[in-house]
Amino acid sequence: MSFKLDKLTVRHLAGSQAAALHALDLDVQQGEQLALIGPSGAGKTTLLSTLACAHQPAEGALSVFGLDPWALPQAVRHRLRARLFLAPQTPPLPPRQRVVTAVLAARLPGWSLGRALRSLFKPVEPDAAFEALRRFGLGDKLYARVDRLSGGERQRCSLARLLLSNAEAFLVDEPISALDPALARITLATLQEEAAARKATLVCSLHQVDMARVHFARIVGLRDGRIVFDLPREQVTDAMIAALYENERIEAYPHPPHETPERIAVGACF
Numbered sequence: 001m002s003f004k005l006d007k008l009t010v011r012h013l014a015g016s017q018a019a020a021l022h023a024l025d026l027d028v029q030q031g032e033q034l035a036l037i038g039p040s041g042a043g044k045t046t047l048l049s050t051l052a053c054a055h056q057p058a059e060g061a062l063s064v065f066g067l068d069p070w071a072l073p074q075a076v077r078h079r080l081r082a083r084l085f086l087a088p089q090t091p092p093l094p095p096r097q098r099v100v101t102a103v104l105a106a107r108l109p110g111w112s113l114g115r116a117l118r119s120l121f122k123p124v125e126p127d128a129a130f131e132a133l134r135r136f137g138l139g140d141k142l143y144a145r146v147d148r149l150s151g152g153e154r155q156r157c158s159l160a161r162l163l164l165s166n167a168e169a170f171l172v173d174e175p176i177s178a179l180d181p182a183l184a185r186i187t188l189a190t191l192q193e194e195a196a197a198r199k200a201t202l203v204c205s206l207h208q209v210d211m212a213r214v215h216f217a218r219i220v221g222l223r224d225g226r227i228v229f230d231l232p233r234e235q236v237t238d239a240m241i242a243a244l245y246e247n248e249r250i251e252a253y254p255h256p257p258h259e260t261p262e263r264i265a266v267g268a269c270f
């Protein structure tokens with residue numbers, strides 16, 4: 001079993017302290033691949049970062065590879081995290097770095113300090129970085145600077161890191177949000193092939209519901225921090241999807257809640 005959640009509630013420290021996830025129950029077997037879908041703010045990112053042990057739950061039980069991450073000493077939890085790869089929606093890549101160096105950073109946990117320092121000056125495994133980038137259609141960017149990549153290229157650069165990691169579970173947040181349809185298909189296929197080849201678990205949040213239903217056998221629908229359904233794709237109906245996204249609309253606030261129209265009228269921002 002990769003992940004077991006039992007009545008798991010998660011709150012963000014900043015903001016309203018309202019629960020972002022409410023009493024979730026979820027089992028994910030090792031090697032399983034599932035898509036997380038749901039409207040903006042549903043809690044997909046929070047769930048992924050909780051599974052990655054980046055976010056401590058407020059209540060309930062979390063088991064990752066059979067261990068309770070938050071009952072472990074920090075160093076052991078750190079080793080547990082190294083078995084997980086979280087690919088965030090906006091990857092935090094060092095801007096002035098070359099792509100090859102950024103991708104090879106995935107190897108750092110397995111390298112000695114000397115090898116890591118050497119690689120900063122002359123990348124030690126450029127062929128491995130090239131191969132990972134090539135699988136995401138980025139072979140020509142090996143020596144490009146990270147801050148000269150487009151949004152979609154940065155996303156794929158971050159996923160190329162995933163290929164070089166030794167992770168046993170991939171937690172991927174909206175990996176195709178900046179990609180055209182053809183690249184989106186290649187990207188999902190590459191992630192799924194890699195997960196299947198190393199029997200790694202893949203949990204992937206997606207806004208593209210159609211892609212989720214085509215590519216993933218299990219679909220988990222989240223809304224307002226709760227699991228609305230967790231079903232094999234054949235059992236997910238269009239009506240369920242419509243209900244999941246129902247009433248998604250922009251709230252019509254006439255002015256910020258802390259400002260009166262009178263104050264705004266006299267230029268309150270000064």
Ligand SMILES: Nc1ncnc2c1ncn2[C@@H]1O[C@H](COP(=O)(O)OP(=O)(O)OP(=O)(O)O)[C@@H](O)[C@H]1O
Binds near residue numbers: 016039041043044
């Ligand atoms: N750092 C934070 N501090 C306070 N509240 C947060 C924080 N991050 C997220 N939230 C809140 O937690 C809830 C869930 O947000 P989350 O980012 O997990 O949703 P999501 O489904 O990933 O949304 P999206 O599809 O827009 O990325 C939202 O109400 C959001 O406002």
